[in-house]
Structures are given as C-alpha cells and as structure tokens.
Amino acid sequence: MYQVKEAFYTLQGEGAQAGRASVFCRFSGCNLWSGRERDRATARCTFCDTDFVGTDGQGGGRFATPAALAEHISALWPSDAGTAVPYVVFTGGEPLLQLDPALIANLHSVGFEVAVETNGTLTPPAGIDWLCVSPKGKNPLVIDQGDELKLVYPQTEAPPEAFAQLDFRHFFLQPMDLSPLDANDDTVARTTAYCLANPQWRLSLQTHKIAGFD
C-alpha cells in the first residue's frame, strides 16, 4: 500500500530541471521528522518547508498496487503534451521509504521518466532516471553519486565542502527558506556569496515560491 499526501501537475521549481513540466507525487511520512510542529525542534531535520502528514491533499490517497498509483500519476499528465517526455518527481516526505522497483517499472511502461528528491539516508531502488540528493545535517549519507546534489544552505553540520568531492553531475545550493519562522533572514545573500566564491556550486532558487505556481 502506497500512502500519498498529494499528487499534482506543475513545473519542477528547483535545481537543474527547473521549469520542466512534471507530475509531483508527494509520499506521506519521513524518517527524519514526524511532520508534527511540536517535534520539529528535536527532529533529525528541523527546517522542512513541507506538510507530508496523511493522505488528504490534492490528488492524495492510498493506492493498493503499483499499477493503480502509476495510472493515477499518468492521468495527471496532459493528453496533448506534444513531444514532451512525461516526467514524474517522487518527493515527500521521504520517497525512498515507499518507492520500489515495481512502481518504477509501471511508470516506465507508460512512458515516464522517473525523478526522485531524497535526503540521501536510504538506499535507492535501481531504475531511477534522475536522482536529486539533499543532505540533512549530520545524518549519514548513504548515497554518494547521482544527478544533482542540492544542498540547503546554510547548515552548520552540513557545509558544502563536505560534499564537493562526491560523484554528482550538478552541485546546487538552495537558500534555506525560514519564512515565516524568520522574515528577516539573509540566506539568499549568503548563498549567493558562497556561489560567487566557490563556482563549483550554482544557486537554486525555489522558483515555484517566487512565481506562486504551487
């Protein structure tokens, strides 16, 4: 049984695929935070910007089989998409708690490329087409290669220098969004300064928040 918080059609807002039409499938649950605000301060990941609790969001639900979830995702892709390759981004919560080879195979069989946004603490199944790893503090990384490493910045216990030698095609820093926790933060300026001084790293802004498309 797959538990999905929400599933919707949008543009990828972040990283090297920013701007690409995508079905987002947000799985419920995470191994680094319960999702309850009262647990945030003591969680293994404390800055999450996402509600991943339950299955009550837009397009969310419980799916008994990989075929049923693949069909649900496929139905969200426009029928008149021209030459665009259908693209699904599995996120969460932590998608590697639920994503399995059978679901990937079902999506490939209906023509989708499969992307994943993960915190990097769990081993991914084979067959993922685009792997984005976003390390979280001192939580041990078990993934040391992929398509993009997208580090939320700054994190005292996860400096960029700790990841710069790993085997990724793209290295991004994404400013930590502290609103509404701290409306006066300067994380965008600090992240920009780091990228200027260390050009291996590129700036990833969360364009969906700027443009307001989800």
Ligand SMILES: C[S@@+](CC[C@H](N)C(=O)[O-])C[C@H]1O[C@@H](n2cnc3c(N)ncnc32)[C@H](O)[C@@H]1O
């Ligand atoms: C909500 S997470 C879900 C996927 C996975 N659990 C992970 O952490 O990568 C999706 C993306 O949002 C990023 N993110 C989460 N909270 C953020 C924040 N406050 N500011 C900027 N990016 C954030 C994560 O680092 C990750 O790249």
Ligand SMILES: Nc1nc2[nH]cc(C(=O)O)c2c(=O)[nH]1
């Ligand atoms: N548009 C849009 N792009 C995104 N890229 C990563 C997201 C995520 O929450 O994983 C996200 C999201 O929530 N919305």
Ligand code: SF4
């Ligand atoms: S690991 Fe990802 S989903 Fe889990 S709490 Fe952190 S940012 Fe949120």
Ligand SMILES: [Mg+2]
């Ligand atoms: Mg998000």
